[in-house]
Structure formats: C-alpha cells, structure tokens
Amino acid sequence: MSAPLRIGIAGLGTVGAGVVRLLQTHGSLLEMRAGRPLRITAVSARRREVDRGVDLSGYAWVEEPSTLAGRDDVDLVVEVIGGEGAAAATIRAAVAARKPAVTANKALLAAEGVVLAAEAEAAGTVLRFEASVAGGIPIVKALREGLAANATTRIAGVLNGTCNYILTEMERTGAAYEDVLAEAQQLGYAEADPAFDVGGHDAAQKLALLATIGFGAAVPMDALKVEGISGVTLEDIRHARDLGYSIKLLGIAQRAGDELEVRMQPSFVPGSSALGLVEGVTNMVVVDADFVGQTVHEGPGAGAGPTASAVVADIVDIARGHGGPVFGCPAEQLTSPAITTLGTAAPHYLRLSLDDRPGALAEVAGALARHGISIDRMRQMSHETDSAPVLIVTHACVRDTLDRALEEITALDACGARPIAYRIEVV
Amino acid sequence: MSAPLRIGIAGLGTVGAGVVRLLQTHGSLLEMRAGRPLRITAVSARRREVDRGVDLSGYAWVEEPSTLAGRDDVDLVVEVIGGEGAAAATIRAAVAARKPAVTANKALLAAEGVVLAAEAEAAGTVLRFEASVAGGIPIVKALREGLAANATTRIAGVLNGTCNYILTEMERTGAAYEDVLAEAQQLGYAEADPAFDVGGHDAAQKLALLATIGFGAAVPMDALKVEGISGVTLEDIRHARDLGYSIKLLGIAQRAGDELEVRMQPSFVPGSSALGLVEGVTNMVVVDADFVGQTVHEGPGAGAGPTASAVVADIVDIARGHGGPVFGCPAEQLTSPAITTLGTAAPHYLRLSLDDRPGALAEVAGALARHGISIDRMRQMSHETDSAPVLIVTHACVRDTLDRALEEITALDACGARPIAYRIEVV
Numbered sequence: 001m002s003a004p005l006r007i008g009i010a011g012l013g014t015v016g017a018g019v020v021r022l023l024q025t026h027g028s029l030l031e032m033r034a035g036r037p038l039r040i041t042a043v044s045a046r047r048r049e050v051d052r053g054v055d056l057s058g059y060a061w062v063e064e065p066s067t068l069a070g071r072d073d074v075d076l077v078v079e080v081i082g083g084e085g086a087a088a089a090t091i092r093a094a095v096a097a098r099k100p101a102v103t104a105n106k107a108l109l110a111a112e113g114v115v116l117a118a119e120a121e122a123a124g125t126v127l128r129f130e131a132s133v134a135g136g137i138p139i140v141k142a143l144r145e146g147l148a149a150n151a152t153t154r155i156a157g158v159l160n161g162t163c164n165y166i167l168t169e170m171e172r173t174g175a176a177y178e179d180v181l182a183e184a185q186q187l188g189y190a191e192a193d194p195a196f197d198v199g200g201h202d203a204a205q206k207l208a209l210l211a212t213i214g215f216g217a218a219v220p221m222d223a224l225k226v227e228g229i230s231g232v233t234l235e236d237i238r239h240a241r242d243l244g245y246s247i248k249l250l251g252i253a254q255r256a257g258d259e260l261e262v263r264m265q266p267s268f269v270p271g272s273s274a275l276g277l278v279e280g281v282t283n284m285v286v287v288d289a290d291f292v293g294q295t296v297h298e299g300p301g302a303g304a305g306p307t308a309s310a311v312v313a314d315i316v317d318i319a320r321g322h323g324g325p326v327f328g329c330p331a332e333q334l335t336s337p338a339i340t341t342l343g344t345a346a347p348h349y350l351r352l353s354l355d356d357r358p359g360a361l362a363e364v365a366g367a368l369a370r371h372g373i374s375i376d377r378m379r380q381m382s383h384e385t386d387s388a389p390v391l392i393v394t395h396a397c398v399r400d401t402l403d404r405a406l407e408e409i410t411a412l413d414a415c416g417a418r419p420i421a422y423r424i425e426v427v
Numbered sequence: 428m429s430a431p432l433r434i435g436i437a438g439l440g441t442v443g444a445g446v447v448r449l450l451q452t453h454g455s456l457l458e459m460r461a462g463r464p465l466r467i468t469a470v471s472a473r474r475r476e477v478d479r480g481v482d483l484s485g486y487a488w489v490e491e492p493s494t495l496a497g498r499d500d501v502d503l504v505v506e507v508i509g510g511e512g513a514a515a516a517t518i519r520a521a522v523a524a525r526k527p528a529v530t531a532n533k534a535l536l537a538a539e540g541v542v543l544a545a546e547a548e549a550a551g552t553v554l555r556f557e558a559s560v561a562g563g564i565p566i567v568k569a570l571r572e573g574l575a576a577n578a579t580t581r582i583a584g585v586l587n588g589t590c591n592y593i594l595t596e597m598e599r600t601g602a603a604y605e606d607v608l609a610e611a612q613q614l615g616y617a618e619a620d621p622a623f624d625v626g627g628h629d630a631a632q633k634l635a636l637l638a639t640i641g642f643g644a645a646v647p648m649d650a651l652k653v654e655g656i657s658g659v660t661l662e663d664i665r666h667a668r669d670l671g672y673s674i675k676l677l678g679i680a681q682r683a684g685d686e687l688e689v690r691m692q693p694s695f696v697p698g699s700s701a702l703g704l705v706e707g708v709t710n711m712v713v714v715d716a717d718f719v720g721q722t723v724h725e726g727p728g729a730g731a732g733p734t735a736s737a738v739v740a741d742i743v744d745i746a747r748g749h750g751g752p753v754f755g756c757p758a759e760q761l762t763s764p765a766i767t768t769l770g771t772a773a774p775h776y777l778r779l780s781l782d783d784r785p786g787a788l789a790e791v792a793g794a795l796a797r798h799g800i801s802i803d804r805m806r807q808m809s810h811e812t813d814s815a816p817v818l819i820v821t822h823a824c825v826r827d828t829l830d831r832a833l834e835e836i837t838a839l840d841a842c843g844a845r846p847i848a849y850r851i852e853v854v
Contacts, residue, residue: 022576022718032643032756033575130573136719138573145749146557146565148460149449149739216459274725277704291449292563292726292736298701299722309719312576322572322749329459 002036005319008074010065010090011081012045015104015131017052018304019078019311024054030312034319038312041073069094069101076318078311079103080131084111091127095120102314104131104307110205114218114334117326127326128314133206134159134283136306137299138313143213143287144328150289152214154254156427160203161281161301162190163229163249167266168279171237171246177230189281199228200249204264207251210285214253215337216329217260223339227265231420236351239391240268240422243349246276250425256344260337268349268424274298275427286427343423345396347376352409352419353387354380360414361390367412371405373397387416399423429463432746435501437492437517438508439472442531442558444479445731446505446738451481457739461746465739468500496521496528503745505738506530507558511538518554522547529741531558531734537632541645541761544753554753555741560633561586561710563733564726565740570640570714571755577716579641581681583854587630588708588728589617590656590676594693595706598664598673604657616708626655627676631691634678637712640755641680643762644687650766654692658847663778666818667695670776673703677852683771687764695776695851701725702854713854770850772823774803779836779846780814781807787841788817794839798832800824814843826850 007023009016023030023040031037044062062068066089069077077094079101081087087105094101095116103109109116109129120127130140134157143152158164162184169180181198184190196202204226208219229249240247245268252263269276274296278284283301288294300306327334354360365375377393394402402421410418434450436443450457450467458464469487471494489495493516496504504521506528508514514532521528522543530536536543536556547554557567561584570579585591589611596607608625611617623629631653635646656676667674672695679690696703701723705711710728715721727733754761781787792802804820821829829848837845 018718025718026576026578029578029643030576032760035751035757137722138569141568141573142565145744146568146740147736148743149453149457149736151453151456216456277701289736291445291452291732291739293730293733295564295724295726297722297724300720303720305718306720309574309576309716312718313573316575317572320749320751322747322751324462324747324749330462333459 004037004039005034005315006039006041006073006075007078007315008042008062008068008071009040009078009080010044010068011079012043012052013080013082014304015080015307015311016045017054018308019080020054020056022308022312030316034316036319038315038319042068042071044068065090066093069097069099075099076315077101078315079105080311084108088112091116092119095123095125095127098123098125100126100318102128102311102318104129104311106132106205106209110208110221113209113212113326114331117331121325121331126318126323128317129209130314131307131310133209134285135299135301135303136309137283137285137297138310139210139285139297140213142297143210147287147289147292147295148328150291153288153290154252155210155214155285155287156275157207157210157251157283157285158248158275158278159206159251159283159301160197160249161283162194162197163203164278165189165281166198167229167232167237167247167249170234171241174234176234177232198230200226200264203249203251207253207262207264211253211260211262212334213328214287215255215260216333217335217337219260219262219339224262224264225341229266232266235389236420236422239349239351241271243393244271245269245424246271247422248275248278250275252343252425256340258337259340261340261343263341263343266422268422269427273427342399345398347396347424348394348402349422349424350392350394350419352390353416354390355414356383356386356388357414363412363414364390364409367408368394368405371401373402373405393424431464431466432461432742433466433468433500433502434505434742435469435489435495435498436467436505436507437471437495438506439470439479440507441731442507442734442738443472444481445735446507447481447483449735449739457743461743463746465742465746469495469498471495492517493520496524496526502526503742504528505742506532507738511535515539518543519546522550522552522554525550525552527553527745529555529738529745531556531738533559533632533636537635537648540636540639540753541758544758548752548758553745553750555744556636557741558734558737560636561712562726562728562730563736564710564712564724565737566637566712566724567640569724570637574714574716574719574722575755577718580715580717581679582637582641582712582714583702584634584637584678584710584712585675585702585705586633586678586710586728587624587676588710589621589624590630591705592616592708593625594656594659594664594674594676597661598668601661603661604659625657627653627691630676630678634680634689634691638680638687638689639761641714642682642687643756643760645761645763646687646689646766651689651691652768656693659693662816663847663849666776666778668698670820671698672696672851673698674849675702675705677702679770679852683767685764686767688767688770690768690770693849695849696854700854769826772825774823774851775821775829776849776851777819777821777846779817780843781817782841783810783813783815784841790839790841791817791836794835795821795832798828800829800832820851
C-alpha cells in the first residue's frame with residue numbers, strides 16, 4: 001500500500017464542496033485508480049459556519065488558505081477559491097513549497113498562467129487546471145496529451161454555458177434576450193451580474209488557455225477583441241435559421257501566417273454542424289490537427305459535479321506521479337506570436353435599419369462596393385414604421401474592410417444605427 | 428537535455444509507416460512536448476523490399492520483431508503488426524525486458540489484455556493501447572484518466588467506421604447493402620474480407636476494452652453475443668427514418684445489477700441524437716458517469732494519420748514518465764462480473780413477412796400478447812406479392828422474452844421467415 005496523498009482544499013463554495021463530496025463518495029474507487037488513498041486533511045474557506053452539505057469534521061480548518069501548502073499534512077493543494085488575490089497567493093505558496101496544485105481558476109490562469117507555469121516548472125512541481133476550461137470535458141488533457149502528436153490546426157469552441165443556454169432558449173421559445181437571461185438567472189445558469197459571461201470574457205479566457213496548449217503560444221487577454229451576445233436579437237436568430245444557421249458565441253483559435261488568430265464573437269454556424277447543434281449549457285470543443293484530423297469533445301460546461309470530476313482527475317494524475325509542463329510544453333518555450341482577432345475572409349450577415357426612402361438601399365450597396373465587398377443576398381423586410389429592416393449576406397470579406405464599410409454606412413443619413421454584423425463561420 | 432527515447436517499431440504496414448512519418452515530421456514539436464527526443468532506432472517487418480513512402484535508411488532492420496525489445500538501442504517497442512502470434516511475442520518480449528510497449532492491437536488485447544496487463548504490471552512496465560480503440564479519438568485516455576474521478580454509468584459507442592459508412596451511405600443514397608459494401612471496399616473503407624467488420628466483431632472488441640477500463644471488469648469476448656449489420660435492409664433504414672430514428676451498429680456497456688451488460692447490435696437511435704448523427708467512417712463514444720454527467724467523444728475511427736496520432740500520444744506519455752496500470756486500475760483488481768447481452772427492457776422494431784390471408788396478423792399479435800409484449804404501432808405495407816411486409820413497434824420488452832415470442836411467430840404457417848428485430852435505444 002502506497003502512502004496516501006494528503007489534500008488541502010482552499011475554497012468551499014459549490015466547486016469546493018463538490019470536490020469534497022466526490023472524494024468522500026469514491027474513496028475506494030479512487031484509491032484503486034490512483035494507486036494510493038486520496039485523503040483530505042485540511043480545508044479553508046472564508047466562513048466556517050456554513051452548511052455546505054458535506055461533513056468537514058475530520059479535516060483541519062485553516063483560516064488562511066495560503067498556509068495550506070506549508071502544512072506537514074498537506075501534499076497537494078486544491079485552489080477553488082476563484083478570483084485572483086487569495087487564489088494566486090494559495091497557488092504560489094504551493095509552488096514555493098514545491099507541492100503540486102490543482103486549480104479551477106481560469107481567470108487567474110488567463111491572466112498569469114504563463115508566469116505561474118514558469119514558476120511551477122522552475123520549482124519542479126505540477127500545476128493542473130482541467131476544471132478551468134469546459135467543465136467536465138477532459139479537453140485540457142486531450143489537447144495536452146491525447147492529441148500531443150499533432151500540430152494543431154484550429155480550435156473552435158462553444159465555451160460558455162450561460163451564453164449558449166440563452167441563445168438556444170431564444171431560438172427554441174422565441175423569447176427575447178432579457179427574458180431568457182432573467183430565467184437563466186433564476187435557474188442558476190447565469191450570475192446575478194452576467195456581464196462577464198454574456199460579454200464573452202469567460203469564454204475568451206477559456207479559449208486563450210486552450211490556444212496556449214494547442215499552439216504552444218502565450219495569449220495575452222488584452223490582445224483579444226471580445227464580443228458578447230447581448231446584441232443578438234430574436235430577429236437575428238430567426239434570420240439565421242432561415243438561412244440554415246444557428247448563432248453561437250464561437251471561439252476560434254488558429255494560425256494565420258506568423259500570427260495567431262484568436263476570436264470570440266457571436267457567429268453563424270451551419271445549423272446541422274456539431275457546433276450548430278450544441279444545446280443549452282453544454283460546451284463543445286472541435287479540434288482540427290494535422291495527423292488526427294477533426295475530433296469533437298462535448299459535455300457539461302459547468303456545475304459542481306462536472307467541475308469536481310475535472311479537479312479530481314487532476315488529483316488522480318498527480319497521485320500517479322504524472323507531471324509534465326503546465327501547458328504541455330515548457331513555459332520558457334512558449335512563443336509570443338502577434339495575436340489577431342480579424343480572421344480570414346468569410347461571408348458576413350449584416351442587419352441594418354434604413355429610412356424608407358428612394359436610394360437608401362443603393363447608398364448601402366454603394367458603400368459596400370467601394371470597399372470591394374459584394375453582396376450574396378439582400379432582403380428588405382416588410383415594415384410598418386418609417387425605417388425598414390434590411391438583411392444582407394455578403395460574399396467573403398475581411399472584417400476590418402467590412403468595418404470600414406460599416407462606418408461609412410453608419411454615417412449615411414438613411415441609416416438609423418451602426419449595422420449589426422456577424423461572421424458566417426464554416427466549421 | 429534529457430536522453431532520447433529510442434523506439435523500435437514492429438510492423439510497417441499502413442499504421443507503422445504512419446507512425447514513422449509522424450515521428451519524422453514532428454521531431455522538434457514532439458521533443459518539446461515529451462521533454463526528450465523521440466528517436467526511431469530499429470524497425471521490423473515481414474518484407475524489407477517494399478516502398479512504404481518513408482525513409483527507413485537510418486534505422487536498424489530487424490528480421491524478428493520479438494528481438495526488438497532485447498536490443499540495447501531500444502527503450503520502447505511499438506507493436507503495429509496486428510494479429511496475435513508475432514504481435515503477442517513482440518509485446519511479451521518487451522514486458523520480459525521491462526520495457527514499455529505501445530500497441531494498436533485490439534484483437535490481441537481483447538483476447539489476452541488482462542493477462543498481458545498483469546504481466547506488464549508485475550514487471551513494472553507500461554503497456555498502452557490508445558490506437559486500439561476508435562482511432563484518433565483519445566478515448567482510452569479520457570476513460571482511464573480524464574474521467575477517472577467517476578463511477579461509469581454507461582458507455583455507448585459507434586465504433587466501426589466500415590459499418591457506419593455502409594449504414595449512412597445506404598440511408599443517404601438509397602443503395603443496397605451489397606452495393607455500398609462493394610463501394611466501401613473500392614474506397615478502402617472495407618476489407619476484402621469484410622466479415623470481421625460487418626459482423627460486429629471489430630466493434631465488440633473495442634467495446635470490451637472500453638468496458639474493462641470504464642467498469643474495472645474483465646470482459647471475455649466469448650461472453651458477448653455480437654450481431655452485425657449484414658441483415659439491415661434499405662426497408663429497415665427507411666422505416667427507421669419514418670419513425671425518427673437512424674440505424675447504427677451500437678455498442679452499449681452498462682451495469683445491470685451485479686452483472687455487466689455488454690451488447691453490440693444494430694439499433695434504432697433517435698435521428699437527432701449525437702449518436703444518430705454520426706456519419707461515415709467517424710466514430711463516437713458517449714460516456715455517462717456519475718459526477719460528470721454525459722461527455723461525447725467523436726473523431727476519425729481509423730486511417731494511418733489518426734492511428735499514428737494515438738500511437739505517438741502514448742509514446743509521448745511514456746517519454747514523460749507517465750505510467751499507471753494498463754486498464755486504469757491494477758489488473759489483479761479487475762472484477763469478473765457475469766456478462767449479459769440481453770439488455771434492460773426497451774421498445775423493439777420488428778419486421779416480418781406474413782402470408783396475405785385472414786387471421787395472420789391476429790396470430791402474430793396473439794403470440795406477442797402471450798409473452799406479455801404489447802404493441803405500440805403496427806403497419807402492414809401495401810404489396811404485390813402473396814406475402815405482406817409487416818412492421819411492428821413494441822412497447823418496452825426484454826429481449827429474451829421477445830426472442831421466445833419470435834420463435835413462436837416464426838413457427839406460424841403464415842410467417843415466411845424469422846422476423847427481424849432491432850432494439851430501439853434511448854441514448
């Protein structure tokens with residue numbers, strides 16, 4: 001019998017309590033798979049007197065999470081506090097003590113992951129973060145290990161369950177964005193302050209982490225132009241469906257010459273494609289790589305059970321002695337390519353509102369033409385107001401050219417507001 | 428710089444040549460990810476004078492593959508010979524030399540995997556087989572490691588690309604089984620002797636390996652009643668579609684009380700489900716597990732590139748020092764539950780041919796009723812011959828009860844031949 005792996009858990013929110021419950025539930029199964037008992041010895045959280053639905057009486061209670069790593073009875077630290085301050089201190093203390101750390105903290109990793117990885121690798125210890133990306137889908141492991149023999153070509157993902165729930169519910173029920181968001185908040189699928197999710201930032205952090213593994217490249221968050229879903233209307237969703245598409249908050253990472261293209265934006269994807277069919281809070285990552293071709297990875301993107309599954313899988317790996325660099329190649333060998341969010345040429349969907357007067361459509365078409373953008377389809381909707389909704393599907397064009405044309409169109413007297421533009425992605 | 432991992436490759440067919448090509452293509456990428464150079468030093472195949480499209484001039488040529496492991500310049504043996512004789516000898520020689528082995532050999536593992544695993548674990552070495560199941564999908568790793576924190580509830584898979592290609596082409600083009608099979612053979616998607624694939628045996632071996640990992644249980648192949656796709660007709664496919672289903676060669680492994688249920692049979696699955704939408708030679712594995720819920724894993728099920736991707740991922744793991752038991756828990760702790768292929772109660776689709784005379788349908792319905800099987804839907808097709816095609820969808824019933832009823836029906840004067848029965852699976 002090997003010695004137990006003694007675990008200190010920092011953070012006892014939904015995820016932390018889920019990790020405790022999992023370790024308590026599957027003690028003998030995990031011992032068999034990990035080759036040694038996995039034993040919680042110490043826990044830490046802000047408030048002690050909270051009923052978390054799990055029995056914590058056998059564990060030492062630690063007030064200051066960053067002291068967990070220094071304890072003689074802790075071999076591994078789980079950081080599920082969230083945020084950056086105390087979480088970073090907790091992980092850094094583990095690294096300083098040369099003890100492995102497991103985290104679910106995408107924000108911290110997206111902000112400081114490369115630095116933390118370098119520190120962990122210099123200290124000869126392990127930092128794992130499966131739970132930070134796509135909840136229960138073992139996609140970090142798949143990219144870092146399962147697909148390690150390939151040069152990654154593209155990573156495409158639906159990575160935020162809140163956004164995907166809202167978009168699929170809007171499509172399914174015909175309810176407006178605000179109503180579905182309120183419902184999602186009631187169901188616990190959206191935070192009271194949903195800005196981080198619906199603004200695309202949560203998904204962008206996850207995409208950046210996947211891109212770092214897949215392309216061996218640092219992806220600074222401030223290099224990303226992130227677009228959220230709050231501007232998506234029921235009209236857009238209906239038009240998309242009429243054209244054979246679904247609207248998804250889609251993340252794409254792919255090489256573009258010497259640059260790395262990393263985008264997070266609402267996009268039209270073919271309604272019958274795997275990504276077009278992802279429903280509700282489910283996440284999906286589609287990886288294209290040179291030898292293997294395309295693999296698809298789908299599963300629950302959040303929740304106590306899926307997140308605990310990912311955290312404990314990392315613990316089992318560490319118990320088995322599986323190490324290796326944090327992002328699959330040593331932090332010092334990660335490259336720093338220029339990041340572009342523009343994307344290659346693609347058709348775009350445009351929705352605009354035009355004064356109902358002669359010549360208005362011609363002015364729009366003229367502005368597009370001056371930028372070399374040709375029109376695949378155009379449709380003016382019937383209307384009862386003075387301004388007419390107009391839909392345009394362009395032929396392939398580059399986003400910055402389109403943006404310049406849209407500026408001209410916005411400046412037209414006939415145009416009510418800046419047109420909405422969504423990329424039509426071939427996935 | 429760490430010492431190179433020196434690789435001996437036994438077998439230079441499509442897969443072996445693919446492994447050589449991958450290792451030659453991605454030398455520096457793999458060195459970065461594995462932490463050390465991966466270097467082929469010796470190769471072995473039956474015939475030397477074959478143009479395999481890769482340069483083998485830098486490698487020692489070994490006549491007898493089982494001698495690879497004994498060489499001083501070989502640290503790891505790749506077995507991609509296939510079959511059981513020479514392949515088993517090659518792997519056993521590696522185990523005897525306490526050197527890790529990587530294989531793509533599902534037949535050998537399905538037959539002798541538990542014994543080989545016990546031998547490798549006793550010798551303190553590693554045996555990996557990602558490429559044996561579902562080609563390029565890293566599903567062995569996902570089950571063994573990524574989902575290791577869970578008790579597996581069910582594994583469902585479309586695991587044979589040949590069968591899935593044939594079934595989806597029949598549905599897509601309306602061509603008959605024999606014609607699509609011939610086309611698949613021309614395209615290289617089916618073997619000259621397709622019996623092993625279309626009979627379901629290839630898929631059953633893969634399912635058995637996944638079940639061993641997922642449920643920690645030995646699955647002797649002779650305990651499985653395997654049904655292939657050669658009896659599936661265009662009529663069945665059309666009827667399935669009319670009812671909202673696709674026909675897939677579906678493997679299911681799940682606990683059934685103290686028994687382990689392992690089935691491989693053509694089944695109706697909802698046409699809009701993930702499994703119902705798997706097309707062509709693509710494979711898919713859907714895993715249900717207690718904490719994570721459902722994850723879906725999809726990708727190319729065969730081919731030189733995907734298989735090489737899986738083989739080399741195993742090599743990278745070993746180069747990093749990742750060991751652990753072959754099936755995710757020690758071979759000596761694998762259980763030996765009774766295996767059942769019957770399955771829980773489910774609706775079934777029946778197709779039979781009845782003499783067109785009064786009372787024939789009543790006799791069929793009576794036989795079903797005597798076994799407690801009630802009918803959800805029944806349809807007699809228009810026909811120009813003396814016998815009428817009849818379709819029946821039953822309410823949920825257990826297969827062995829149904830089989831007894833079908834025996835009675837087969838014995839009826841009015842019945843032309845034993846009815847066709849396919850399970851309708853909720854996935």
